[in-house]
Each structure stands twice: as structure tokens, then as C-alpha cells.
Amino acid sequence: MSAADPAGPQADRIWDLGLLFITLGSVVYAVVIGFLLYALWQGGRRVESVGGPAVEHGLTQWVAGAIVVTTVLLLGLLVANLAVGRATAEFAQPGALTIRVTGHQWWWEIEYADPEPSRRVVTANEIHIPVGRQVRVEVSSRDVIHSFWVPNLHGKLDLTPGYRASTVLRADRPGVYHGRCAEFCGLQHARMDFRVIAESPGRFAAWYEGQLRPGRAPATTLEQQGQQVFLSRGCVLCHTVRGSAAGSRVGPDLTHLASRGTIAAGTLPNTRGHLAGWVLDPQSIKPGVLMPPNQLAANELRALLAYLQSLN
Amino acid sequence: MVTIEDALTEQPLDPGEREKLERTWQPCPGFRGWLTSVDHKSVGKRYVATAFLFFLLGGLEASAIRLQLARPENRLLDPDQYNQIFTMHGTTMMFLFGVPVVLASATYLIPLMVGTRNISYPRLNAFGYWVYLIGGLFLYSGFILNTGPDSGWFSYVPLAGPEYSPGKRMDVWAQTVTFTEIAAIIAGIELIVTILKQRAPGMSLHRMPLYVWAILVTSFVVLFAMPSVALASQMLAFDRLVGTHFFNPAEGGDPFLWQHLFWFFGHPEVYIMFLPAAGFASEIIPVFARRKMFGHTAVVLALVATGFISFGLWVHHMFATGLPQLSQSFFTAASLMIAIPSGVQVFCWIATLWAGRPRFDTPLLFVLGFIALFVLGGITGVMVGSVPFDQQVHDTYFVVAHLHYVQVGAFVFPLFAAFYFWFPKVTGRMLSERAGKWNFWLFFLGVNITFFPMHFLGMMGMTRRIYTYLPETGWGDLNLLATAGAMLIAASVVVFLGNIAWSLRRGGLAGENPWDAHTLEWATSSPPPPYNFTHLPVVEGLYPVWERSAERPVVTGLSAERREILVTTVLDAEPDSRHENPGPSIWPLLSALPVGVTFIGGIFTPWAFVIGPALMLPALIGWGWPQAIPPDDRSIEEVAA
Ligand code: HEM
Ligand SMILES: [Cu+2]
Numbered sequence: 001m002s003a004a005d006p007a008g009p010q011a012d013r014i015w016d017l018g019l020l021f022i023t024l025g026s027v028v029y030a031v032v033i034g035f036l037l038y039a040l041w042q043g044g045r046r047v048e049s050v051g052g053p054a055v056e057h058g059l060t061q062w063v064a065g066a067i068v069v070t071t072v073l074l075l076g077l078l079v080a081n082l083a084v085g086r087a088t089a090e091f092a093q094p095g096a097l098t099i100r101v102t103g104h105q106w107w108w109e110i111e112y113a114d115p116e117p118s119r120r121v122v123t124a125n126e127i128h129i130p131v132g133r134q135v136r137v138e139v140s141s142r143d144v145i146h147s148f149w150v151p152n153l154h155g156k157l158d159l160t161p162g163y164r165a166s167t168v169l170r171a172d173r174p175g176v177y178h179g180r181c182a183e184f185c186g187l188q189h190a191r192m193d194f195r196v197i198a199e200s201p202g203r204f205a206a207w208y209e210g211q212l213r214p215g216r217a218p219a220t221t222l223e224q225q226g227q228q229v230f231l232s233r234g235c236v237l238c239h240t241v242r243g244s245a246a247g248s249r250v251g252p253d254l255t256h257l258a259s260r261g262t263i264a265a266g267t268l269p270n271t272r273g274h275l276a277g278w279v280l281d282p283q284s285i286k287p288g289v290l291m292p293p294n295q296l297a298a299n300e301l302r303a304l305l306a307y308l309q310s311l312n
Numbered sequence: 313m314v315t316i317e318d319a320l321t322e323q324p325l326d327p328g329e330r331e332k333l334e335r336t337w338q339p340c341p342g343f344r345g346w347l348t349s350v351d352h353k354s355v356g357k358r359y360v361a362t363a364f365l366f367f368l369l370g371g372l373e374a375s376a377i378r379l380q381l382a383r384p385e386n387r388l389l390d391p392d393q394y395n396q397i398f399t400m401h402g403t404t405m406m407f408l409f410g411v412p413v414v415l416a417s418a419t420y421l422i423p424l425m426v427g428t429r430n431i432s433y434p435r436l437n438a439f440g441y442w443v444y445l446i447g448g449l450f451l452y453s454g455f456i457l458n459t460g461p462d463s464g465w466f467s468y469v470p471l472a473g474p475e476y477s478p479g480k481r482m483d484v485w486a487q488t489v490t491f492t493e494i495a496a497i498i499a500g501i502e503l504i505v506t507i508l509k510q511r512a513p514g515m516s517l518h519r520m521p522l523y524v525w526a527i528l529v530t531s532f533v534v535l536f537a538m539p540s541v542a543l544a545s546q547m548l549a550f551d552r553l554v555g556t557h558f559f560n561p562a563e564g565g566d567p568f569l570w571q572h573l574f575w576f577f578g579h580p581e582v583y584i585m586f587l588p589a590a591g592f593a594s595e596i597i598p599v600f601a602r603r604k605m606f607g608h609t610a611v612v613l614a615l616v617a618t619g620f621i622s623f624g625l626w627v628h629h630m631f632a633t634g635l636p637q638l639s640q641s642f643f644t645a646a647s648l649m650i651a652i653p654s655g656v657q658v659f660c661w662i663a664t665l666w667a668g669r670p671r672f673d674t675p676l677l678f679v680l681g682f683i684a685l686f687v688l689g690g691i692t693g694v695m696v697g698s699v700p701f702d703q704q705v706h707d708t709y710f711v712v713a714h715l716h717y718v719q720v721g722a723f724v725f726p727l728f729a730a731f732y733f734w735f736p737k738v739t740g741r742m743l744s745e746r747a748g749k750w751n752f753w754l755f756f757l758g759v760n761i762t763f764f765p766m767h768f769l770g771m772m773g774m775t776r777r778i779y780t781y782l783p784e785t786g787w788g789d790l791n792l793l794a795t796a797g798a799m800l801i802a803a804s805v806v807v808f809l810g811n812i813a814w815s816l817r818r819g820g821l822a823g824e825n826p827w828d829a830h831t832l833e834w835a836t837s838s839p840p841p842p843y844n845f846t847h848l849p850v851v852e853g854l855y856p857v858w859e860r861s862a863e864r865p866v867v868t869g870l871s872a873e874r875r876e877i878l879v880t881t882v883l884d885a886e887p888d889s890r891h892e893n894p895g896p897s898i899w900p901l902l903s904a905l906p907v908g909v910t911f912i913g914g915i916f917t918p919w920a921f922v923i924g925p926a927l928m929l930p931a932l933i934g935w936g937w938p939q940a941i942p943p944d945d946r947s948i949e950e951v952a953a
Pocket of ligand 1: 399401403406410712720724
């Protein structure tokens with residue numbers, strides 16, 4: 001995760017601009033400090049201050065020259081900067097994939113738009129995109145202001161409640177790119193990450209088809225018991241598992257939970273142990289999180305975990 | 313170059329005149345004197361000391377932040393404590409230290425520098441200090457009672473609004489800001505009037521010292537910027553306490569309104585801190601380069617230009633909100649343009665040193681450190697002024713690095729320079745040079761080790777205002793380095809405190825003008841008497857002490873029996889009239905208390921808005937009660953210069 005390792009055209013242009021800034025800035029810094037040090041060195045050896053019209057005239061010329069150079073450099077940077085601004089703000093071309101990202105305290109709701117309602121995919125905290133295809137990201141927020149940022153792909157865009165904004169990105173090489181919330185959004189702002197998984201169009205299509213399916217029906221008695229726990233305990237009040245009776249959208253959609261790499265917005269790897277700890281006591285892992293603790297007997301927990309891990 | 317002796321004692325003195333002045337201007341004795349003082353020097357000193365105390369508290373909070381972030385997944389602070397502490401750090405540094413210390417030091421220095429006996433509206437000045445003190449104590453009482461604000465010093469809505477920040481925490485924030493605004497606006501007004509109407513005869517505008525120019529511009533910026541945040545913080549208080557919906561998107565309110573109002577103040581605020589700091593540098597450099605400042609007029613123009621342009625930049629704090637392309641271009645251009653007047657000043661400082669004979673005492677060291685840090689902060693400032701680049705680094709540690717290079721480098725460093733420079737004037741004793749050099753080098757190294765690595769952290773994706781991070785991020789080592797740097801800064805501040813404690817008792821005696829400096833405050837004793845000058849000086853050049861003629865004219869004829877000050881014309885500083893400056897009074901304090909009752913009580917009950925003003929009324933009557941003073945009918949012509 002780094003702005004200095006671009007994987008898409010926007011991040012690439014911006015990083016070029018950054019390199020220009022850094023190079024020019026270093027040169028300017030070295031020159032100014034060089035002059036300062038030289039001034040101190042030669043002044044420190046002097047016994048008498050120098051003055052008089054000739055000296056003042058000479059200084060005036062130097063200072064005026066420095067101001068002209070500064071102005072020219074700034075104008076040059078302004079032009080470079082507007083050019084990059086334009087290039088990164090290009091509009092989505094036809095055929096772009098549209099993804100709606102909604103910020104919540106402290107997780108990301110992801111919805112893939114499709115004219116046909118039955119082909120919309122809803123997931124959380126993990127965005128799959130096909131390499132090489134433009135992706136239009138439309139953002140908004142359900143509560144406070146958040147900011148969507150994937151350093152390897154593009155700059156930030158704020159998610160402001162009551163407003164919609166959008167940006168376009170594209171990944172040019174496959175990989176897992178980390179993203180984070182960049183606007184302070186309360187207690188767990190630090191743990192509001194997501195991942196962008198850029199993969200070949202074929203793998204993306206396969207993933208997409210998988211996500212379109214309703215949640216897997218329980219195959220074993222243990223999983224069946226697990227589903228019962230899910231539906232009879234608090235879980236159902238906030239979460240959705242499509243194809244079951246759970247349909248609330250307060251918390252992340254869990255229909256394909258097992259297909260995701262992390263839980264709790266990038267806080268923990270999605271393993272059985274972490275899942276168990278999370279379900280029992282999310283507050284100790286992510287204090288303040290809007291999910292209450294659950295008291296489960298050992299066999300209930302075992303069943304629930306079996307069910308959750310079957311949701312691939 | 314003139315060497316300094318006491319010009320004033322050479323003047324024929326009406327015998328006993330000094331005693332009369334002494335009697336007229338002396339403060340009330342003892343503790344009562346402390347509560348009733350309206351002398352700009354005693355109010356200024358305690359104002360600076362209070363602001364400095366808040367700097368120390370802000371520094372403790374910064375240390376807590378750095379300790380927490382030293383390692384990934386550190387558990388020193390929980391997220392709730394962390395959010396309160398970083399909010400307190402920002403709020404303290406900006407509202408209780410930054411702006412107040414600027415105005416406080418100006419309150420002390422400006423009347424001396426322009427050659428007058430006291431600040432204009434001295435009771436209002438005392439009132440402003442009390443209001444500020446109440447605000448600061450209020451914020452910290454809240455913090456101690458676990459009601460410290462926790463939505464950041466910028467308090468973005470709707471997070472800071474009633475729905476997402478229930479409880480009293482953000483009310484405490486909103487009202488603290490209100491107190492500071494009142495105090496700042498008051499100080500701004502007094503300083504403008506003092507500068508424009510009380511300059512010693514002969515100090516026409518083009519002979520005005522650069523620091524005085526800087527404060528004049530700053531005070532105007534205060535007057536135009538502060539109302540914006542005053543409005544915003546009151547609207548927030550209304551949303552929270554009365555149930556209005558200015559900022560609630562669900563009811564047609566607008567979160568962007570907050571951002572515009574806040575940054576319309578917030579960006580100029582940076583220049584409220586920087587301009588006076590640049591003014592310090594422009595006073596100190598000629599003294600230690602032992603020659604006149606190069607490019608006086610250019611620097612004045614640069615100060616004025618910065619004041620104006622500072623109001624055209626606020627949107628660069630909002631580049632990630634998805635603004636239209638056109639307005640982005642405008643604000644980018646303005647953000648780059650402000651580098652030009654800053655450049656002008658830096659070049660003029662270097663030119664002055666170039667043609668001078670620099671003497672490397674501690675004040676100059678701090679100024680040189682300032683230039684080195686400020687130029688770097690300026691360059692990263694140009695970077696974040698660029699929309700696309702800012703969209704990458706906005707709200708990351710890159711910006712934390714940038715803002716601290718500017719705020720610590722270009723504000724705290726000149727302030728320390730000023731402290732070393734004027735301490736002898738204020739206390740009569742020199743600070744230790746040896747400790748001063750330790751103080752400087754530890755600070756300079758510390759700042760670079762703390763903040764330089766943060767540029768990289770930002771580009772590596774480390775966002776701001778996070779209480780922890782995962783080990784996999786790879787940010788651990790640079791963070792540890794930054795924390796080590798912060799400990800060096802802390803050590804340097806300890807050296808500084810030790811230096812003050814030691815020098816107050818044992819420091820060498822300063823005498824009138826230990827640095828061979830050129831402004832008027834160096835033409836009176838150290839510390840100055842309550843009436844500042846036995847005879848008001850008459851100014852004969854841009855460098856009044858260096859350019860004094862053999863005759864050394866002074867103003868005679870101001871009454872020594874009353875607190876008379878000379879009012880002069882705005883442009884040419886020709887004597888215009890005499891004005892009676894009020895004496896010690898308890899009413900400023902008694903009027904500040906009801907202000908406290910109103911705003912602090914207001915977060916608990918709307919009745920406070922009735923009770924507070926009701927208490928205010930008698931205080932104001934006491935304040936305004938006419939005093940029987942026999943008229944003095946001499947015309948201004950009789951006051952000879
Ligand atoms: C001298 C040592 C200082 C250190 C070590 C320090 C350290 C820090 C750190 C690490 C942060 C980031 C906190 C976060 O994002 O979670 C921060 C934020 C900040 N600092 Fe400092 N700081 C220092 C001095 C100052 C000074 C002198 C000022 C202003 C005059 C200042 C103003 C701020 C502001 C405005 C913020 C932003 C707070 C926010 O995000 O709401 N700091 N500081
Ligand atoms: Cu967020």
C-alpha cells in the first residue's frame with residue numbers, strides 16, 4: 001500500500017507529478033540553504049559590515065532574480081499540475097463497471113450496479129475488479145463523513161452524507177491493493193480498511209457469478225444448527241444472508257462471508273479462531289464497534305462457526 | 313552606528329517628575345494589583361505565560377500521541393483516550409497557544425515599540441485575558457472530567473453534531489472556541505488602534521518597524537477570519553443545544569457549510585501565527601547581522617500581500633470532497649501564489665545576512681533554524697496545494713509533517729528566538745547562552761527526526777488521527793524514529809524551562825540594550841517602568857535607536873499627574889491630541905466572569921443566557937461609572953515635541 005507504487009493510470013500520473021515536485025523541491029531547497037550557509041560563512045569572516053549603494057544594488061539584483069525564478073518555477077508547476085488534474089479526472093467510458101460504495105461507522109458497503117436488479121451484487125469491505133477495465137466508483141455515506149482511498153490506484157474521495165460523488169479508476173496489473181478510510185470518522189476510524197482485488201476478467205466473472213448466488217443452504221446438521229443459532233440469536237437483527245430469513249442491512253452482508261479474506265473491515269484475517277473471538281466479543285477487538293457481544297454456549301458457537309464458514 | 317546610552321536621563325528633568333510618573337502609573341499593591349492591573353506589560357506577561365503553559369500541556373499530549381504510535385497495536389491508550397488527546401492537542405495548540413501567544417506577545421511589545429505609555433483600551437485588554445483564561449480552564453476541566461472533546465480540532469459535522477457526538481464533549485469544544493474568539497477579536501482591535509493612533513511622533517508609516525507591520529496585518533486578518541469560526545461554532549452549539557439543523561443533511565442542513573466556514577477561518581489562522589513570527593525574524597536578523605534590513609519595503613508589501621492572499625486558500629483543505637474542476641484550479645493557483653511573498657521575505661533575510669557580520673547568539677540560531685524548517689515546509693506546502701497530489705497525501709502523515717514543519721518550524725522557532733531576544737528586556741536578566749545552544753540543537757534535531765520520516769509514512773498510506781495500526785503495514789520503524797525525535801524535543805523543552813528558572817535568579821544583568829538593537833523598547837530600562845518611557849521619544853528614522861541625532865528630541869508636556877498618552881495621526885504620526893488612559897480596575901475581571909457563566913452554563917441550561925447577561929449588567933455599569941476628574945484644557949500645541 002503506497003502512493004509511490006502506482007498500479008493504475010491515475011496513481012501513475014500523480015506519482016510522476018510527485019516525483020517532479022520532489023526533484024524540483026530538493027534542488028530549490030539545496031540552492032536556498034546553500035545561499036544561506038554561504039552568506040553566514042562569508043559574513044562571519046567579515047570585520048566591517050558592507051553597505052553603500054553599490055552593495056544594495058547588487059543585493060537588489062540577486063533578490064529580484066530569485067523572485068523571478070521562483071515565479072517562473074511556480075507557473076511551470078501550475079501548468080503541470082493542471083495537466084495532471086485533467087488527465088486524472090477523465091470521465092468514465094462506456095462499458096465501465098459501476099460500483100456504489102457506502103460508508104458506515106466503521107465498514108464499507110459495496111454494491112455492484114446492474115440495470116437488472118437480480119444481477120446486483122452486495123458485499124462488504126472487499127472490492128473485486130477486472131484488470132484493465134475502467135471502474136466508476138460512486139460514493140456516499142450513511143452516517144458521518146468518510147473518505148475512500150486506495151493509494152496504489154488513485155487519490156481520495158470523501159463520502160459525505162447527503163451528497164454523491166464519483167471517481168473513475170483502473171488497475172493495470174493484478175494484485176491486492178489496500179484501501180483505508182482517510183477522514184476521521186469516530187472511535188474506530190483506525191480500523192476501517194478495505195481491499196481491492198484486481199484479477200483477470202475471467203476470474204472476476206467467475207467471482208461475480210459466485211456472488212450472485214444466494215447463500216449456501218446448510219449441508220450438515222451442524223451447519224443447520226448453526227443457521228438456527230444465526231436466526232434465533234442477535235445476528236439476524238443486523239445482517240443479511242440472501243436465501244435465508246436474515247435480511248437486515250444494518251451491518252455487512254454475510255451471504256458470502258467465507259469468500260472474504262478479512263473480517264471487521266480489515267481488522268482480522270478471516271480464520272475460524274478470529275471469527276469465534278469476534279462473534280463472542282467484538283468490543284474487545286474493536287472497542288466501540290456497533291456490534292454487540294453474543295453469549296453462546298460452546299456447542300452453539302461450534303455450530304455457528306460451521307455455518308458461517310460454509311457461506312462461500 | 314550610535315552606541316546606546318540612556319537618552320532620556322540626559323534630558324533636563326523637572327525635579328520630581330519621575331516620582332510623579334511613578335505615582336500616577338503604579339499598580340495597586342499586592343494581590344489586588346494582580347487582579348486589577350491594566351498595564352499592558354503585566355497583562356502581556358501573564359498572557360504569554362498562560363499561553364506557554366498551554367503549549368506545555370499540548371506538548372504533553374503530543375508526547376502521549378507519539379508514545380502510543382511508537383509500536384503497532386500498542387495498548388498504552390484506548391481509542392477513546394486517543395481521540396480526546398489528539399483533539400485536545402490540536403485545539404490547545406491552535407486555540408489556546410497559537411493565536412493567543414501571538415496576540416499576547418504583541419500586547420507586551422507593541423506599545424513599547426511604537427513608543428507609548430500603554431495599550432489603547434487597557435481594561436478591555438485585561439478583560440480579553442480573563443475571558444481567554446476562563447476558556448482554557450474550562451476546556452481542561454472538561455478533559456480532566458473525561459468530557460474532553462473527541463472529534464478533532466476541526467470538528468467536522470455530522471460527526472461533531474448531536475447525533476454522533478452525544479454528551480457534552482463537543483459542547484465544551486464549541487464554547488472554548490467562542491471564548492478564544494472573543495479574546496482574539498478584542499486584542500486585534502486594541503492592537504490596530506495602538507498601532508495606528510499611538511505611535512511616537514515621527515514614526516510615520518514608512519518608519520514603522522517590520523514587526524509592527526506584521527502585527528497590524530495580523531490583527532486585520534484576525535478581525536476578518538474570527539467571525540467566520542465564531543459563527544460556525546455558535547451554529548454548531550445551536551444544532552447541539554437547541555435542535556436547529558444547520559449541518560444535518562437529513563433535514564436539509566449541509567456538512568459542507570461547516571467546512572467552508574471553518575476553513576475560511578482555519579487557513580488564515582495559519583498566517584495569524586506565521587506573520588508575527590516572520591515579523592520576529594525581521595527584527596532579530598538585522599540586530600544580529602549588525603546591519604539594516606535589506607528590502608524593508610518589499611517585506612512590508614510581502615506581509616500585506618500574504619494577509620490578503622491568505623483568504624483565498626481555504627478550499628485547498630477540501631480538495632478531496634469532489635469539487636468542480638474550475639474552482640480547484642483557482643484555489644491551486646492561489647495556493648501556489650502565496651509562496652511568492654514568503655519567498656520575498658526569505659530572500660531579503662538571506663541578503664541581510666549576506667551583507668552583514670552575523671553574530672551567532674541563540675536568538676539568531678533559532679531564526680536560522682526557522683528559515684531551514686520553513687523553506688522545507690513551504691516546499692511541501694506547494695505540493696499539497698496541487699489538487700491531484702493532495703488527493704493522495706491529504707489526511708495522511710505527509711500533511712502532519714508539512715503542518716508541523718510550518719507550525720513548529722515557522723512559528724515555534726521564531727517564538728523561541730523572540731523569547732531569548734526579549735527576555736532581557738522583560739526581566740532585566742539574560743538567559744544563559746550555553747543552555748540556549750543546547751535548547752536550540754536538541755530542538756532542531758528533534759523536530760527533523762520527528763517530522764521528516766512522516767513524509768514517507770504519509771506516502772506509504774498512513775492516515776492521520778488513527779490510534780493504532782497493524783504490524784503488516786510496515787510503518788513501525790519510522791514511527792519509532794518519530795517518537796524518539798519527540799523525546800529529543802521534550803528534552804529540549806526541559807532545558808528551556810531550566811534555563812528560565814536559573815536565569816531569572818542568576819542570569820547576567822541585561823542593562824538597557826544588551827543586543828545593541830534598534831527599536832524603541834531598547835531605549836528604556838529593563839524591565840521598563842510602568843509608564844514605559846520617562847519622556848516619550850521622538851522618532852527620527854526607520855531605526856530609531858541607531859539613527860538618533862545628537863539632540864535626541866523627546867516629547868515634553870504630557871501631564872505626569874494623569875495617565876496621559878499622546879495620540880498621533882495615522883499616516884505621519886504627528887501629535888493630534890492627548891488622551892487619558894484608564895487606571896487599575898476590578899471590573900474587567902468581574903465582567904469576564906458572567907461571560908463564563910453564560911457560555912459554560914449555556915451547555916447545561918438555556919437559562920444561562922438569561923442569568924449571565926443579568927450578572928453582566930451590574931459589572932458593565934461598574935465599568936462605565938463616570939469618575940470625577942478635573943478637566944485639563946491645554947491644547948495639543950502646548951505639548952511640545
Ligand atoms: C512540539 C512537538 C509536537 C509534536 C511531537 C506533535 C505531534 C503531533 C502528531 C503526532 C499529530 C498527529 C495526531 C494524529 O493524527 O493522530 C499532531 C497533530 C496536530 N498538531 Fe502537533 N505536535 C507538536 C507540536 C504542535 C504545535 C506547536 C502545533 C501548533 C501550533 C501543533 C498543531 C497540531 C495540529 C493542528 C494537529 C492536527 C490535530 C488534528 O488532526 O485534529 N502541533 N501533532
Ligand atoms: Cu471512516
